[in-house]
Every structure is written in C-alpha cells, then in structure tokens.
Amino acid sequence: MAPNRGWLKCNIGVDLDKNNQRSGGSWVLREERGTVVLHSRRAFSNILSLDEAKFQALIWTVESLSFHRVNRVIIAIDDATLTNVILRPKAWPNFTCQYAEIMARLRKLEWWRLVKEERTTNRGAFLIAQSVTKGGFMHSYVAAGVWFDRLRC
Structure with a gap:
C-alpha cells in the first residue's frame, strides 16, 4: 500500500541466522508513487x-x-507484538523497557505511523536483510536511487 501524498513509507525487513547468532536488518523508504528514495x-x-x-x-x-x-x-514491520506494544502500551506491561526505547527514538520524528504488514508486502526489504544471513554481506550501507525497484518490494 502506497503512502498518502506528502508521506513516505518505510518497510523494514529482518532475517535471523540462529546458528551464527547473526541477523540482517534493512529498510526501504519509498515515496507516494512507490519510487525508492x-x-x-x-x-x-x-x-x-x-x-x-x-x-x-x-x-x-x-x-x-x-x-x-x-x-x-x-x-x-511484519511484527504484531512490536506494533501492539507501541500502539497499546498499557495492554503490554511486560514490554515497558522496549516501549521506552522505541518511543525515545520515535519522538525525534514529528509525524509517524507504525503499521503491521505481512512479510510478502515487505519482500524487497526482507531480501536485503537476507543478503546478510544467506549471502554473507556484512557491510552496512545507505544508498539512494531506484536500482532496487527490480526486486518489486
């Protein structure tokens, strides 16, 4: 689902390699037409x-x-628990520390919304996260541009 005009959408992808105690994380920021920023x-x-x-x-x-x-x-993000912790903190008292840590960072953004989406809608971000766990790409990066659109996130 594309964001409304004037908003951006950030899909988060996560993959875990339990054997090596390593995970890959990624985010993909798109504008209202779906173009990767x-x-x-x-x-x-x-x-x-x-x-x-x-x-x-x-x-x-x-x-x-x-x-x-x-x-x-x-x-x-494809996680119902974290989404609920932020949107309904009183219903999740065991996650008070996580709530505080996340909110301390979210307060730095003037306007934000957090939504839970299925992994299939975060496919591109998930594939980038998998490049750490399955592909062994350990270097972090931030990039601009549209080459990523080929993954159809």
Missing part, C-alpha cells in the same frame, strides 16, 4: 531470537530515519 542494510551480531532481531532492526530504522531527517513516515 533510500534503502539501507545492517548486520547485527549476538542476536539470539527473531523477536530481538526485529526489535533491534526497528530501533536502528527509526534512528536512521531521524538522522536522515525523514518526516511524515509510515513505518511497516
């Missing part, structure tokens, strides 16, 4: 669970968006 990848080490991998990827993504001065952004 920026995309990024990062490797995380000492990650023991998919939940932790998704949490770390969300924190890193929001920090990146803030650093790049992105505003009016819809952040899409």
